[in-house]
Amino acid sequence: MSFGLVQSTDISKVKALWKLLFQDSDAFMEYYFDTKTLTNEVLVYKEMEEIISMIHLNPYKIIVNHVIENIDYIVGVGTQPSQQGKGYMRKMMLNTLKRLYNKGHSLTMLMPVDEKIYDGFGFSFIHNRYEVFIEDKNILNDYEDIYKIENVDGKNIHKMEAFYNNQIALTHSICIKRDCNDFNNILKELISEGGSIINFYKNDLHIGYLMFYNTEDLFDVREILYADYSALKSILGYIKSIAKSNKLKINTHNQGIHYFIPYGDKSKIILKPTIMGRIINVEKFLKLFNIEENFNINIKVNDFIINENNDIYKWINEFECNTIIKTNDTPDLELDISTLLEWLFGYIDFKSLVNLGKIKINNHEIYHKFMDIKMNNNIYINEIV
CATH class of the missing domain: 3.30.1050.10 (SCP2 sterol-binding domain)
Structure with missing residues (x-):
């Protein structure tokens, strides 16, 4: 049994384990292993020629009180189903945390599927988000056609970096630092799963953006940023106008969205612990x-x-x-x-x-x-x- 960085000859086995555990689409798998694994570290427990467990460490920069820190964001934590319950993941996590200490990092983060897995390793929740569920999109106001809409692609991705910096990086004491490359990766990830990004402008002023998946079953908003409540109202109206489904799910970090969601049996807003x-x-x-x-x-x-x-x-x-x-x-x-x-x-x-x-x-x-x-x-x- 050995622990360490995955060898290039074993990447196909890591892909197979990821597919087995997480059931992601082939398109997402292609995005992740062609893009994220260029810069990340994949740690594995290996027995003979079999990958037993894995942890992926994806590098980000976090801004904490104006100081930029390198961190590794933990994803892809899993063990072969036949080997679960034997303590391999505990050994993996202990070795991973020691590795991060030796790398000189101050902290790490993850988005847990089950918080109980990480409680015993010194993790705790640090951030919540609001999840808005709407059963009938018609409870929203209609879209005001006074805004310019722009589909985001590789040519205009830089506009998102500037807007994010103005709305988040300059106004929040703690946040992930994003540049054009980060937004380009997010765009690739969204496209791999059928998603899109839209920029919104009023009088040529960038007033918001929307990351979303629009399917017959659900309109799912991954991220929504806006300059003010007037912009938010318009973006919600736009969602109503293009959603293929009557059902909406909106992930947001600003409770102000409740001003525009009528209270009743067709909507609910949940505060959900999200990041540990x-x-x-x-x-x-x-x-x-x-x-x-x-x-x-x-x-x-x-x-x-x-x-x-x-x-x-x-x-x-x-x-x-x-x-x-x-x-x-x-x-x-x-x-x-x-x-x-x-x-x-x-x-x-x-x-x-x-x-x-x-x-x-x-x-x-x-x-x-x-x-x-x-x-x-x-x-x-x-x-x-």
Whole structure:
């Protein structure tokens, strides 16, 4: 039994395992293995000539408080059905997390099919999205034909990068950095599954875009970005005008969409935890956060997966200058690695984490200080693979 990077001679076996586990179309498989595997790492457990388990590490750049970090987004996690339940995936994940630590990464992320798989490895949810389900598209307003519509292709993909940067990268404290190459890959992925991207303009001003799949059974919106509510109203009207199906599903990260969805038995809006994260290197991770308040705090972090993280950290924040050092001083508070991520990404506030018993307080002055500090949870992450 061996663990490591897949050899080029075994890519066909990885493809076969992916097809067996995820049942993706041939067109999507061609896109993924012709495009994503040019830059990613595929880690496998191999016994004799058989691939037993695999994990794919797809590289992205994440912006955290104006700092750009390289991360690996975990996808394609799976084990041969005949070998499941034997602990291979646990060994895979443990080795993968150690590999990410040795690569110098501060964190990693994934979109789980089942969160229980990852709870025991120090992952926690960091981001939610809204899923809008509409049974009858006719409850939406009609489309106002005052906007210019443009199909996105390789020639105008740069316009999406500029719009994304203005709407997301410049306004969110945490988001995935996208460039033209990233949007081109997203377009290829959409096309492989019959999807499209539309840009919207008003008076030659780019006011939104729509990524979607339009089938007889469902109009499925993968991503919708807009400059303001007027643009959103128009895009929803456009969806109504072109949808082949009466049934719509819209994935969005802005709850403002509920202003335009009539309440009733023909619609529902669900807040769904979507992205999980995992701190890989505590020191590097803490340095990403310059908090306006001055403080000097000792934090005991429990991490029983990556032992190098299992320590006490003195975190000194003065005049938004961040210093992190390991110490033997008595900790002011204690928490585990997943709770630290929930707190600093603003997914759960400090007071609630204490009340939930996820943070142990040894210094009540620190408790009262951090109880009033609100972490910025303005996050946008919507990557699939």
